[in-house]
Amino acid sequence: MQADGWQAMKPGAVIEQRRPDGSLRHLITLEDLARSEIETLLERAQYYVREVGQRPPASERLRGVTIANLFTEPSTRTRVSFELAGRRLGAQVVNLEVQLSSRAKGETMLDTIFTLQALHFDVFVIRDAEPGVLSHVAAHVAPHVSVLSAGEAHLSHPTQGLLDALTIRQHKGAISGLSIAIVGDIRHSRVARSAYHVFRALEARELRIVAPAALMPEAREFAGCRRFERLEDGLVGVDVVMMLRVQKERFAQSEVPDGDEYFARYGLTAARLARAAADAIVMHPQPMNRGVEIASEVADGPQSVIRAQVSNGVAVRMAVLEAVAGGMAA
Amino acid sequence: MQADGWQAMKPGAVIEQRRPDGSLRHLITLEDLARSEIETLLERAQYYVREVGQRPPASERLRGVTIANLFTEPSTRTRVSFELAGRRLGAQVVNLEVQLSSRAKGETMLDTIFTLQALHFDVFVIRDAEPGVLSHVAAHVAPHVSVLSAGEAHLSHPTQGLLDALTIRQHKGAISGLSIAIVGDIRHSRVARSAYHVFRALEARELRIVAPAALMPEAREFAGCRRFERLEDGLVGVDVVMMLRVQKERFAQSEVPDGDEYFARYGLTAARLARAAADAIVMHPQPMNRGVEIASEVADGPQSVIRAQVSNGVAVRMAVLEAVAGGMAA
Amino acid sequence: MQADGWQAMKPGAVIEQRRPDGSLRHLITLEDLARSEIETLLERAQYYVREVGQRPPASERLRGVTIANLFTEPSTRTRVSFELAGRRLGAQVVNLEVQLSSRAKGETMLDTIFTLQALHFDVFVIRDAEPGVLSHVAAHVAPHVSVLSAGEAHLSHPTQGLLDALTIRQHKGAISGLSIAIVGDIRHSRVARSAYHVFRALEARELRIVAPAALMPEAREFAGCRRFERLEDGLVGVDVVMMLRVQKERFAQSEVPDGDEYFARYGLTAARLARAAADAIVMHPQPMNRGVEIASEVADGPQSVIRAQVSNGVAVRMAVLEAVAGGMAA
Numbered sequence: 006m007q008a009d010g011w012q013a014m015k016p017g018a019v020i021e022q023r024r025p026d027g028s029l030r031h032l033i034t035l036e037d038l039a040r041s042e043i044e045t046l047l048e049r050a051q052y053y054v055r056e057v058g059q060r061p062p063a064s065e066r067l068r069g070v071t072i073a074n075l076f077t078e079p080s081t082r083t084r085v086s087f088e089l090a091g092r093r094l095g096a097q098v099v100n101l102e103v104q105l106s107s108r109a110k111g112e113t114m115l116d117t118i119f120t121l122q123a124l125h126f127d128v129f130v131i132r133d134a135e136p137g138v139l140s141h142v143a144a145h146v147a148p149h150v151s152v153l154s155a156g157e158a159h160l161s162h163p164t165q166g167l168l169d170a171l172t173i174r175q176h177k178g179a180i181s182g183l184s185i186a187i188v189g190d191i192r193h194s195r196v197a198r199s200a201y202h203v204f205r206a207l208e209a210r211e212l213r214i215v216a217p218a219a220l221m222p223e224a225r226e227f228a229g230c231r232r233f234e235r236l237e238d239g240l241v242g243v244d245v246v247m248m249l250r251v252q253k254e255r256f257a258q259s260e261v262p263d264g265d266e267y268f269a270r271y272g273l274t275a276a277r278l279a280r281a282a283a284d285a286i287v288m289h290p291q292p293m294n295r296g297v298e299i300a301s302e303v304a305d306g307p308q309s310v311i312r313a314q315v316s317n318g319v320a321v322r323m324a325v326l327e328a329v330a331g332g333m334a335a
Numbered sequence: 336m337q338a339d340g341w342q343a344m345k346p347g348a349v350i351e352q353r354r355p356d357g358s359l360r361h362l363i364t365l366e367d368l369a370r371s372e373i374e375t376l377l378e379r380a381q382y383y384v385r386e387v388g389q390r391p392p393a394s395e396r397l398r399g400v401t402i403a404n405l406f407t408e409p410s411t412r413t414r415v416s417f418e419l420a421g422r423r424l425g426a427q428v429v430n431l432e433v434q435l436s437s438r439a440k441g442e443t444m445l446d447t448i449f450t451l452q453a454l455h456f457d458v459f460v461i462r463d464a465e466p467g468v469l470s471h472v473a474a475h476v477a478p479h480v481s482v483l484s485a486g487e488a489h490l491s492h493p494t495q496g497l498l499d500a501l502t503i504r505q506h507k508g509a510i511s512g513l514s515i516a517i518v519g520d521i522r523h524s525r526v527a528r529s530a531y532h533v534f535r536a537l538e539a540r541e542l543r544i545v546a547p548a549a550l551m552p553e554a555r556e557f558a559g560c561r562r563f564e565r566l567e568d569g570l571v572g573v574d575v576v577m578m579l580r581v582q583k584e585r586f587a588q589s590e591v592p593d594g595d596e597y598f599a600r601y602g603l604t605a606a607r608l609a610r611a612a613a614d615a616i617v618m619h620p621q622p623m624n625r626g627v628e629i630a631s632e633v634a635d636g637p638q639s640v641i642r643a644q645v646s647n648g649v650a651v652r653m654a655v656l657e658a659v660a661g662g663m664a665a
Numbered sequence: 666m667q668a669d670g671w672q673a674m675k676p677g678a679v680i681e682q683r684r685p686d687g688s689l690r691h692l693i694t695l696e697d698l699a700r701s702e703i704e705t706l707l708e709r710a711q712y713y714v715r716e717v718g719q720r721p722p723a724s725e726r727l728r729g730v731t732i733a734n735l736f737t738e739p740s741t742r743t744r745v746s747f748e749l750a751g752r753r754l755g756a757q758v759v760n761l762e763v764q765l766s767s768r769a770k771g772e773t774m775l776d777t778i779f780t781l782q783a784l785h786f787d788v789f790v791i792r793d794a795e796p797g798v799l800s801h802v803a804a805h806v807a808p809h810v811s812v813l814s815a816g817e818a819h820l821s822h823p824t825q826g827l828l829d830a831l832t833i834r835q836h837k838g839a840i841s842g843l844s845i846a847i848v849g850d851i852r853h854s855r856v857a858r859s860a861y862h863v864f865r866a867l868e869a870r871e872l873r874i875v876a877p878a879a880l881m882p883e884a885r886e887f888a889g890c891r892r893f894e895r896l897e898d899g900l901v902g903v904d905v906v907m908m909l910r911v912q913k914e915r916f917a918q919s920e921v922p923d924g925d926e927y928f929a930r931y932g933l934t935a936a937r938l939a940r941a942a943a944d945a946i947v948m949h950p951q952p953m954n955r956g957v958e959i960a961s962e963v964a965d966g967p968q969s970v971i972r973a974q975v976s977n978g979v980a981v982r983m984a985v986l987e988a989v990a991g992g993m994a995a
Contacts, residue, residue: 058809060729061785069390071419081763082780089731089784092757097422103411116623120412123645124419125391149388293776315783399720401749427752433741446953450742453975454749455721479718 020140029328031152033139034161035202043206047171050324054175054317061089062323067096070330073126074100076155077133082291082315083155083164087130090322096330099126118142122150128330132156151329159193164325165290166199168317170207172310173245175317176286180204184211186239186281188271189249189298190220191227196249196290201227215239217271219260220251236271240280247288248273251298264297274300278308286310350470359658361482363469364491365532373536377501380654384501384647391419392653397426400660403456404430406485407463412621412645413485413494417460420652426660429456448472452480458660462486481659489523494655495620496529498647500537502640503575505647506616510534514541516569516611518601519579519628520550521557526579526620531557545569547601549590550581566601570610577618578603581628594627604630608638616640680800689988691812693799694821695862703866707831710984714831714977721749722983727756730990733786734760736815737793742951742975743815743824747790750982756990759786778802782810788990792816811989819853824985825950826859828977830867832970833905835977836946840864844871846899846941848931849909849958850880851887856909856950861887875899877931879920880911896931900940907948908933911958924957934960938968946970 022031022038029042053062072091076084084100091098103117121129129146131139132155143152156162173180185204191197191214204212214221215233233239240246251271256263262270278287287299287309295301304311352361352368359372383392402421406414414430421428433447451459459476461469462485473482486492503510515534521527521544534542544551545563563569570576581601586593592600608617617629617639625631634641682691682698689702713722732751736744744760751758763777781789789806791799792815803812816822833840845864851857851874864872874881875893893899900906911931916923922930938947947959947969955961964971 055785057782057785057807061731063729069393071391081761085759085761086784088759089757097419099415099418101411101415113622113625116621116625119642120621120645122387123642124415124649125385125387125389125646147387291776291780292773295773295776312779312783315780316785319784399723401721427749429745429748431741431745443952443955446951446955449972450951450975452717453972454745454979455715455717455719455976477717 020143022143028332029325031143032163032325032329033143033152033154033157035163035166035199035206036161038202038206040206040208043167043170043203046167046321046324046328047174049327050167050171050317050320051175053320053323054171055320057312057316061093061319063093064323065095066327067091067094067330070094070096070128071124071126072096072098072128072130072326072330073121074098074155075103075129075131076100077103077131080132080156083132083318086315086318087153087155087322087326090319090326091128093319094323094326096128096326114138114141115145118146122147127151128153128326130155134158136160153325153329156195159195160198161202162195162199163202164318164321165196166203167325168314168321169196169200169247169288169290170203171317171321172288172314173286175313176310177244180207180209183209183244184213184242184282185209185245185247186213186215186233186243187247187249188215188236188239188273190251190255191216191249192220192222193252193255194249197222198226200247201230205229211243213239213243215271217261219258220255236273236277237280240277243281244285245288246273246278246281246285248293248299250290250292250294253294268297268300272296272298272300273303275302275306278303284308288314291315350473352473358662359655361473362493362655362659363473363482363484363487365493365496365529365536366491368532368536370536370538373497373500373533376497376651376654376658377504379657380497380501380647380650381505383650383653384505385650387642387646391423391649393423394653395425396657397421397424397660400424400426400457401455402426402428402458402460402656402660403451404428404485405433405459405461405463406430407433407461413462413648416645416648417483417485417652417656420649420656421458423649424653424656426458426656444468444471445475448476452477457481458483458656460485464488466490483655483659486525489525490528491532492525492529493532494648494651495526496533497655498644498651499526499530499577499618499620500533501647501651502618502644503616505643506640507574510537510539513539513574514543514572514612515539515575515577516543516545516563516573517577517579518545518566518569518603520581520585521546521579522550522552523582523585524579528556530577531560535559541573543569543573545601547591549588550585566603566607567610570607573611574615575618576603576608576611576615578623578629580620580622580624583624598627598630602626602628602630603633605632605636608633608636614638618644621645680803682803688992689985691803692823692985692989693803693812693814693817695823695826695859695866696821698862698866700866700868703827703830703863706827706981706984706988707834709987710827710831710977710980711835713980713983714835715980717972717976721753721979723753724983725755726987727751727754727990730754730756730788731784731786732756732758732788732790732986732990733781734758734815735763735789735791735793736760737763737791740792740816743792743978746975746978747813747815747982747986750979750986751788753979754983754986756788756986774798774801775805778806782807787811788813788986790815794818796820813985813989816855819855820858821862822855822859823862824978824981825856826863827985828974828981829856829860829907829948829950830863831977831981832948832974833946835973836970837904840867840869843869843904844873844902845869845905845907846873846875846893846903847907847909848875848896848899848933850911850915851876851909852880852882853912853915854909857882858886860907861890865889871903873899873903875931877921879918880915896933896937897940900937903941904945905948906933906938906941906945908953908959910950910952910954913954928957928960932956932958932960933963935962935966938963944968948974951975
């Protein structure tokens with residue numbers, strides 16, 4: 006346990022995520038989760054992990070529970086991952102093309118939520134590009150309803166953070182001894198923010214963020230992280246390299262190096278990866294821009310654990326769904 | 336039982352909705368349903384009602400039954416409501432983006448229907464903007480197939496009518512003693528027409544329609560209803576106020592007061608609601624245009640039963656699905 | 666068994682479709698299936714056939730199996746047919762709007778496939794307009810994963826070929842004694858190619874293709890088939906008339922007779938059908954262009970088995986899913 010460094014900052018979460026008995030009700034951010042809560046989720050997720058080629062786990066733990074998948078941004082991968090997680094626990098999952106955040110009128114959003122609640126949905130899995138929508142919904146639903154983030158603006162993507170942590174644990178053991186570098190568009194990344202929260206809670210030894218100046222977060226964020234503008238410097242000796250997807254629209258900003266230039270400076274090649282620890286692992290939340298932020302030799306190389314991340318995604322979502330809704334099953 | 340007034344008109348339904356043994360096969364309109372048939376459906380629906388927070392009902396009554404949700408107009412709310420109703424009865428429900436009414440060629444529509452029939456769909460739940468499509472389909476399907484309306488043009492929305500009746504019964508008891516006002520764009524409203532049919536069959540004491548002249552139905556329709564152009568007059572002493580959604584495109588008509596003006600004249604405020612009976616309830620089929628046809632103080636106020644309507648929607652659809660398809664389950 | 670004629674050509678299939686033990690793993694083409702393999706599939710499909718009005722078959726044979734429906738071309742009919750087939754065997758079926766063939770970058774397509782594999786999908790049902798995508802996917806998936814074609818470019822539509830064969834067997838008995846004419850846009854038709862493969866494997870007595878010159882396939886294709894430009898000639902004495910849908914965009918080609926002209930020369934009318942055997946059957950893969958390639962008097966006439974084809978489609982897909990995934994069920 007360290008008294009200083011990046012674990013020091015602890016801003017309060019926007020909304021209470023727990024029930025009066027302390028159990029997890031919502032999962033909108035990892036910011037206020039204790040180490041023990043996270044470890045309990047990761048252990049349960051590990052229980053649901055299966056190798057590719059094995060049968061997926063099947064359970065009736067959430068029989069009678071109805072889950073709404075509300076995605077206002079496209080995301081086949083995460084949507085399907087939640088859908089399969091719910092169905093493999095015996096829940097009913099309905100995909101809805103509801104426009105949650107009719108940005109002008111908060112009341113209309115709540116009307117939609119109350120309607121879904123009246124249809125006896127118990128869990129709302131929400132992806133939304135507008136910051137605050139999830140907390141707003143969570144603050145208004147009935148006591149038995151849970152709200153899970155499937156990605157909120159640039160702020161948070163908690164199940165991604167958990168699956169990243171699970172993947173590291175599987176390959177490197179406890180996170181507390183590790184040095185981890187997050188590389189790319191940190192400024193706009195919910196993946197980076199949730200990774201930061203979970204690695205801080207699990208007391209990683211060192212956390213680095215690596216980005217061009219224009220994609221660095223503001224100084225008040227990512228407190229305690231070491232910042233690097235040169236990828237070669239940021240990778241030295243790290244145990245985990247977590248690459249981020251760079252959105253092509255960022256290249257329109259004059260300060261951001263564009264495609265080829267980005268790869269020349271920030272693309273993870275085998276030569277650059279050699280600066281990390283010899284047994285370092287490489288992660289990416291997908292979808293990858295091969296030849297932009299990552300070379301195929303690395304993405305498909307022996308140190309890549311990118312495919313394991315996807316499998317872990319279903320297991321983590323099963324653990325989270327079970328944690329928030331397991332008590333309500335029929 | 337009254338011999339005169341608005342219950343007098345009884346136009347024949349377009350198609351026979353019953354099987355030779357008298358049981359319900361299709362539900363396309365409430366126009367020809369007897370009071371006893373409606374009451375049987377409402378009682379069964381009541382059996383499936385659950386409070387928000389309770390587990391939804393689960394049944395295997397429709398196991399082996401396959402339901403097609405055919406929506407050619409967008410409607411998340413009603414589609415999901417039918418989907419959940421079917422699944423909670425153990426049926427398989429498939430959502431289809433089939434274009435039913437290729438308006439030029441009736442044969443093509445029937446080819447689609449025969450194809451779905453050959454796939455062993457037993458129930459077609461259809462929403463369509465074109466009058467007559469549902470009856471046309473119902474007239475051609477095989478004897479074991481049922482057709483349910485989820486909203487047909489401006490003509491009919493029978494499950495909405497039933498859920499409205501169920502909601503009133505829950506809050507006010509028998510409908511036969513009540514005075515009910517329907518307010519808004521009556522002329523274009525299938526909700527109003529189905530409400531009219533069900534309240535007439537259940538022998539409401541008095542039915543009023545309240546609308547600007549341009550949104551009043553033709554004189555031959557809504558026989559027996561008292562017509563009001565001033566909302567203040569129409570509300571006096573009623574037990575139930577049923578507000579309708581006004582479509583923004585109506586405001587383009589020069590005779591229709593637009594947004595603010597509409598609210599000034601036809602918006603249901605607390606002050607206006609005070610003209611109704613002290614224990615009057617307020618209904619709305621949703622989605623609401625708050626600040627246009629209804630003030631939030633009323634929508635969210637103690638007399639509002641709007642959320643109960645949604646819950647009742649699933650229960651009513653379960654009762655209807657069970658009525659038409661319960662005999663065919665494996 | 667004939668030594669010459671159209672059964673002679675036997676080009677190798679693009680990819681090995683069988684497991685080392687000889688069992689069927691993928692179904693991308695019928696080109697290399699032996700008569701005995703096809704007959705085994707057809708017999709199993711027949712086991713799953715139900716009359717319209719009977720309950721569809723229900724089984725738990727694929728319990729624990731997860732099927733991805735990946736359609737990059739619209740096809741409600743075939744998609745729903747696969748969905749129902751999977752669900753009626755107890756599998757979980759997820760419809761995905763994944764863009765498989767990001768044409769520029771093969772790697773991206775494989776990333777998508779590996780992601781789905783990591784989500785524990787066992788079967789990929791793929792429709793794609795780009796030739797070769799299915800074989801490419803099949804060549805890269807893990808050993809336990811199966812790839813099924815739901816239509817590949819103009820090349821192949823194997824479950825359609827099987828359902829066509831099943832339909833003929835039901836009405837005419839063994840295919841080996843029959844003369845079959847395929848009529849229409851042979852050149853661009855995957856339906857025609859899969860029909861050709863299955864009828865050749867089942868040793869039809871004679872196979873004819875009938876088309877305007879511009880829609881005839883190249884000479885090296887459909888080896889052994891008799892070619893006719895005049896429909897009247899091609900129909901003489903045949904036992905089966907298989908009509909193809911003509912795409913309206915073909916009429917833009919100057920060599921192709923357009924709508925009315927097409928019907929005048931290639932539309933199947935009762936008068937023309939009279940040239941076939943008295944008990945000839947008429948097939949069409951749907952959707953039909955009535956009044957273009959087929960007259961309603963024929964489509965709805967006593968010799969039409971078009972609706973039976975649809976029912977057989979679900980049964981065939983059940984048999985195929987069971988064949989490739991039956992061994993992996995939990």
